[in-house]
Amino acid sequence: MSQVRLEQITKSFGTVTVIPPLDLEIADREFVVLVGPSGCGKTTTLRMIAGLETASSGTVRIGDRDVTELRPGLRNCSMVFQNYALYPHMTVAENIGYGMKVRGTPKAEIDRAVTEAARVLNLGSYLARKPSALSGGQRQRVAIGRAIVRQPDVFLFDEPLSNLDAKLRVEMRTEIKLLHRRLQTTAVYVTHDQVEAMTMADRVVVMNQGRIEQAADPITLYEAPTNLFVAAFIGAPSMNFLEGRIERGESGLVFRGEGEVAVAIPAARSGPLAAVVDQPVVLGIRPEHTMTTDPDAPTVTLQVRDIEPLGPHTLALGKVGSASFTAQVPAHAPVAPENSISVPIDTSKMHFFLKSTGFAIR
Amino acid sequence: MSARALTGSRRWLALAGCLVWFAFTLFPLYWAAVTSFKSPIGVVGGATYIPFVDFEPTMTAWYELFSGQRGGFYDTFTASMIVGLSASVAATAIGSMAAYALVRFTFRFRLLSALIFVVVAFGGFLLGRNVMGLGQGIALIYAFIAALALAVISSRFRLPGPELGNKDIVFWFVSQRMFPPIVAAFALYLMYTEVGKLGFKLVDSYIGLTFAYIAFSLPIVIWLMRDFFEALPVEVEEAAMVDNVPTWRIFFGIVLPMSKPGLIATFMITLAFVWNEFLFALFLTNSKWQTLPILVAGQNSQRGDEWWSISAAALVAIIPMMVMAGVLSRLMRSGLLLGAIK
Numbered sequence: 001m002s003q004v005r006l007e008q009i010t011k012s013f014g015t016v017t018v019i020p021p022l023d024l025e026i027a028d029r030e031f032v033v034l035v036g037p038s039g040c041g042k043t044t045t046l047r048m049i050a051g052l053e054t055a056s057s058g059t060v061r062i063g064d065r066d067v068t069e070l071r072p073g074l075r076n077c078s079m080v081f082q083n084y085a086l087y088p089h090m091t092v093a094e095n096i097g098y099g100m101k102v103r104g105t106p107k108a109e110i111d112r113a114v115t116e117a118a119r120v121l122n123l124g125s126y127l128a129r130k131p132s133a134l135s136g137g138q139r140q141r142v143a144i145g146r147a148i149v150r151q152p153d154v155f156l157f158d159e160p161l162s163n164l165d166a167k168l169r170v171e172m173r174t175e176i177k178l179l180h181r182r183l184q185t186t187a188v189y190v191t192h193d194q195v196e197a198m199t200m201a202d203r204v205v206v207m208n209q210g211r212i213e214q215a216a217d218p219i220t221l222y223e224a225p226t227n228l229f230v231a232a233f234i235g236a237p238s239m240n241f242l243e244g245r246i247e248r249g250e251s252g253l254v255f256r257g258e259g260e261v262a263v264a265i266p267a268a269r270s271g272p273l274a275a276v277v278d279q280p281v282v283l284g285i286r287p288e289h290t291m292t293t294d295p296d297a298p299t300v301t302l303q304v305r306d307i308e309p310l311g312p313h314t315l316a317l318g319k320v321g322s323a324s325f326t327a328q329v330p331a332h333a334p335v336a337p338e339n340s341i342s343v344p345i346d347t348s349k350m351h352f353f354l355k356s357t358g359f360a361i362r
Numbered sequence: 363m364s365a366r367a368l369t370g371s372r373r374w375l376a377l378a379g380c381l382v383w384f385a386f387t388l389f390p391l392y393w394a395a396v397t398s399f400k401s402p403i404g405v406v407g408g409a410t411y412i413p414f415v416d417f418e419p420t421m422t423a424w425y426e427l428f429s430g431q432r433g434g435f436y437d438t439f440t441a442s443m444i445v446g447l448s449a450s451v452a453a454t455a456i457g458s459m460a461a462y463a464l465v466r467f468t469f470r471f472r473l474l475s476a477l478i479f480v481v482v483a484f485g486g487f488l489l490g491r492n493v494m495g496l497g498q499g500i501a502l503i504y505a506f507i508a509a510l511a512l513a514v515i516s517s518r519f520r521l522p523g524p525e526l527g528n529k530d531i532v533f534w535f536v537s538q539r540m541f542p543p544i545v546a547a548f549a550l551y552l553m554y555t556e557v558g559k560l561g562f563k564l565v566d567s568y569i570g571l572t573f574a575y576i577a578f579s580l581p582i583v584i585w586l587m588r589d590f591f592e593a594l595p596v597e598v599e600e601a602a603m604v605d606n607v608p609t610w611r612i613f614f615g616i617v618l619p620m621s622k623p624g625l626i627a628t629f630m631i632t633l634a635f636v637w638n639e640f641l642f643a644l645f646l647t648n649s650k651w652q653t654l655p656i657l658v659a660g661q662n663s664q665r666g667d668e669w670w671s672i673s674a675a676a677l678v679a680i681i682p683m684m685v686m687a688g689v690l691s692r693l694m695r696s697g698l699l700l701g702a703i704k
Contacts, residue, residue, distance in 0.1 A: 052600050073606025083703035085597035089619040099605035102615075131701030139701065143601075150605060 002063045002153035002186050003028045004049060009058030011044055011210075018044050019210040021058065026188060031180050033189045035197035036207035036233070042190045043158055045207070049188060050156050051075050062153055075154075078147035082159040084139045086131040086146075092118075093127040096145045117145040120179070137168045144176070148183065155180075155187040161196065173200060194234055198222070206230050228358040231284050231351055237315060240290075240325045242283045242300070243355060246273050255283050255352075259321025263298040266347050272361050273352060281361065284351035287315060290327040290343045297344040302327050304339050316341065391680075398423050398673035405669050423670040427678070432671055433657050435678075442637060442653040443682070445568065449575035450633040454625060456576065457583025458591075460535075462613055464528050464584070465591040466599070472521040475513045483509035499556040532588065535581045543578070543641050550574055551645045566647045574642050579632045586631065590624030591617065595703045620702070623694045630690050637683055654679040 004026040011019040019041045026032045034042040047053040049060060051072035060068045067075045087095050094101075096117055097110040105113075118124045121141040131139055140160055147155060157176070161169045177200055180187050191197055197204045198218040205215040206229070214221060214230045225231035231239050244257025246265070253265040253273055263283065265273060273281075291313070300320045308315040309331065316327045316335050320343075327343040329335055352361040368376055396412075397405060399419035410416035426432050463469075486505030490496040496504070538546075554564035564570030594617065602612045618625065640655040647656065658679055661672040 050604055052603065072600075072603045073608075075604075077604055079601065079604045081597045081601060083595065083597055085595065085601040086702055087598060087602075087616055087620075088700060088702035089616075098602075098615075099607065102605070102607045102611055134701065146601070146605070156604075 003030075003061075004154055004186060004188065005059075005061040006045070006049070007059040007061070009045075009048060009055045009060060011041070011048060011053060012056045017210070019048075022210065022212060024205065024212065024215070026186060028186055029184050031177075031187045031189065031200060031202045032205060033191060033197040033201035033203075034205045034207055035191055035194055036213075038192055040207040041210035042192075042207050044210075046156055046158055046188055046190045049075075049154065050077050050079050052079075076150075076152050077154045077156050078150040078152035079156040079158065080140070080143045080147050080160045082162055084131070084136075084143045084163075086139060086142055088131055091128050091130055092123060092134070092142050092145075095131065095142055096149055099146065099150055113149045114145075117149050120148070120182075121145050121175075136164050137172060140164065140172065141175075144179070148179070152185065155185050155189075157187065157189040159191055160189075162191070162193070169196075176200065195236060198234070204234075206233055208233075224360070224362075225284075225351065226360050228282060228284075228353050231353070231360075235286055237287050237326050239284045239286045239351070240320075240323070240327075242285075242320060242323050242325070244281065244283060245279065246277050246281055246352075248277055253277070255281070257283065257321060258323070259301065261300050261320060263300070263345060263347070263350070265350075269347070269350070276352075276354060276361055280355035282353040282355050284353060285345055285349065287326045287328040289346040289349035291329065292344050292346040294344070294346070297346060299342040299344050300325070302341050302343045304335055304337055304341060306337055307335055316343075394673040394676055397669050398671075398677055400670050402668070402670065423674040426671060427674045432675070433652075433660055435657065435675075437650070438652050438654055438657045439678070441647075441651045442679075445571050445575065445651065445653060446633055446636045449572045449579065449636045450629050452572070453576045453579035453583050453632050454587075454629045457580050457628070458587045458618070458621075458625065459613070460580070461584045461587035462591050462617060464532055465588055466596075469528055469531060471517045471526055472523050473526055474521040474523045475517040476526065478516050479509045479513035481509075482512050497556070497559065499553075499560045502553065502556065532584065535584050537581075538578075539581045546578065547641045547645045550642070554646060564646075566649060566651050568651060571643065571646050571651050571653075574646055575636045575639065578639075578642065579635060582635070583628050583632060586628045587621070587624060590621045590628075594620055598702050626690050626694050630687060633686060634683060637679075 004024075006022060006024040008021045008023060009019065010017065010021050022041075022045065024045070034045060036042050044053060048055050049062075051067065051070060051074075055068060058068070059066055062075055062077070087098060090098060093114050097114045100110045100113060114127070115124075118127055121144060123138065123141055123145060126134060126138060126142075131142065134142065140163075143160070160176070161172050164172060173196060176189075189197075189200060198221070201218060203215060203217055204221055206213045206221065208229050213233075214226045216224075221230060221234045225234060228241070232241070242255075242257045242261055244255050244261060247254050247256050249264070251264070252267055253270050255261070255263040255265060257263075302316060302318050302320055302325055304316045304318040306317045308317065311331065313328050313331050314333060314335065316329050317324075318327075319325060325343075327341070329341070329343075335341055353359060354361055396410075396419075399413060399421070400410070400417055401420045401422060404410060404417045404420075413419040427435055430436070483505050486508050487501050490501030490504055491498060494501075551565070554570050557564050564573075598616060598620070599612050602616055607615070637653075638655060639653070640659065643653040643656050647653065654675070658672060658675040661668050661675055
């Protein structure tokens with residue numbers, strides 16, 4: 001059992017508090033991704049689990065052990081760094097086996113572990129090479145190999161793929177996922193790339209300014225973001241936001257916003273919204289939910305500024321009123337910059353947030 | 363603009379400039395070389411430049427040097443070698459450890475602790491010397507031990523006053539090279555004679571001279587190595603820390619191999635300093651552990667300005683350093699860090 005528990009953990013550098021009290025529980029064998037914009041405290045949190053930073057207060061537990069005061073080496077974690085951090089003067093085999101050698105493991109056993117790791121990671125023919133003679137992807141695989149021979153309780157990944165090119169990143173993403181499925185070791189993975197987070201995680205922890213905004217499985221994050229930050233952060237291209245008010249119309253509730261936006265709210269969604277009538281709210285709609293073919297769908301008028309043909313569909317970027325808005329339109333739709341188009345809104349996919357707090361209204 | 367991009371007359375001008383500078387730097391060496399083959403009359407009788415053309419070369423100076431007529435050449439050469447190598451090795455080793463500690467660990471202490479050290483060290487010495495009537499050497503040792511102990515103990519308590527950190531320690535190290543060496547040389551001589559009275563011979567001894575050189579080389583070593591260590595990617599060490607590699611093994615097994623070029627460069631600079639050092643050797647040695655610079659300078663004083671033998675001795679003093687530099691620069695391959703990080 002190697003679940004990780006952070007209890008009321010904080011971190012300050014001098015007088016600057018980077019992490020206000022934070023609680024996070026990571027289940028055994030879970031693959032958790034910490035994601036957020038740079039400076040949100042995700043790497044600091046990871047380094048506190050590793051022991052490379054000491055928590056200013058609070059408790060870190062790995063399995064049943066309180067490791068808060070333990071030095072990194074005794075926590076039985078393995079860490080993979082963004083910049084690989086290989087030992088440049090050692091060969092691939094020595095790099096992978098160095099930790100075992102230092103711990104006094106018999107040579108035959110080291111060789112066996114190194115060979116096995118090399119086989120898993122397709123590094124067999126590179127064992128005698130120095131890291132300088134490897135490509136970026138191979139170097140990162142060596143770093144992963146060094147991590148797996150440790151047989152750790154927890155894998156820690158600190159943006160391991162962000163130095164790789166886009167194609168390799170997608171491949172390595174799958175490789176790491178497969179590796180996790182096979183090894184079944186608890187893993188904490190830090191990234192700033194929300195696509196990486198969504199595709200790899202059992203559970204995504206969205207962080208902002210040292211706080212956890214939402215921790216949930218990828219689909220929940222996408223479908224039911226708890227606040228404006230998560231809604232804006234998850235999904236690419238990101239969600240459109242229109243500010244306005246809920247008003248009581250003749251046939252139910254209506255969202256009215258700037259630029260003559262009026263979206264009738266279906267009865268099924270009216271329940272929670274009735275409580276915030278006349279309060280400032282934000283309507284969120286993802287670009288991919290502006291392609292409904294329902295003829296009764298409400299529409300907004302988009303002043304198009306630019307179009308981005310992506311192949312399967314095209315993105316129309318522009319403004320609704322004064323708010324930036326991106327709509328997804330069919331690939332061959334007659335849309336051109338400087339035109340106005342009428343964009344339908346899939347009312348079942350709308351999100352509403354209270355403007356004052358940013359929380360979702362449900 | 364690169365020199366390769368030059369064309370026509372500009373190219374020739376650049377070449378001429380280089381050649382002039384080359385001649386300028388090489389001429390003293392050439393002059394020493396030809397002078398060492400001249401007879402006394404050939405030296406004083408006006409400038410001559412080319413052997414067999416201008417003057418008839420003679421081996422007298424070289425013969426006198428190697429036969430020992432000009433002071434114990436072999437002993438001096440050996441002393442220089444032993445002191446130079448051991449002081450540079452020790453200074454580089456100790457200095458790199460100190461520099462690594464200063465780069466990777468945070469030290470904090472109160473100014474007050476440092477002041478306690480200074481006050482107790484000086485006060486204790488004066489007290490021991492003048493009130494308790496101890497000998498200088500004994501008073502010095504007692505005062506130093508007491509000062510160190512009190513400073514260490516006091517740093518355990520939360521003292522008031524400004525806090526000093528790593529930067530201040532580095533400055534303190536480097537500041538030792540800011541005053542003229544003659545101050546230190548003279549003070550060291552006095553201290554060594556006092557300690558000598560206690561029965562530990564330090565003047566004209568291997569230990570005494572080597573210690574002085576180590577102490578005086580440390581600031582430079584620490585300063586240089588600190589820069590090299592700061593340039594190392596900290597993640598490599600962190601990876602080893604997570605892998606439960608003990609700190610000393612991280613230092614010897616990972617940090618030192620990664621900073622090999624820096625170590626060699628620092629060792630070379632230290633060796634050059636110790637090899638060429640004159641002042642300390644003059645003060646702290648008198649016969650057995652005399653070094654080459656003293657021998658070279660000595661050629662001047664014994665029987666007037668004997669330039670031919672000065673030249674011969676100077677050339678001999680240069681050769682080992684040239685060999686060292688040649689050998690070591692081969693080891694100073696760059697690109698050792700390649701592959702460690704992106």
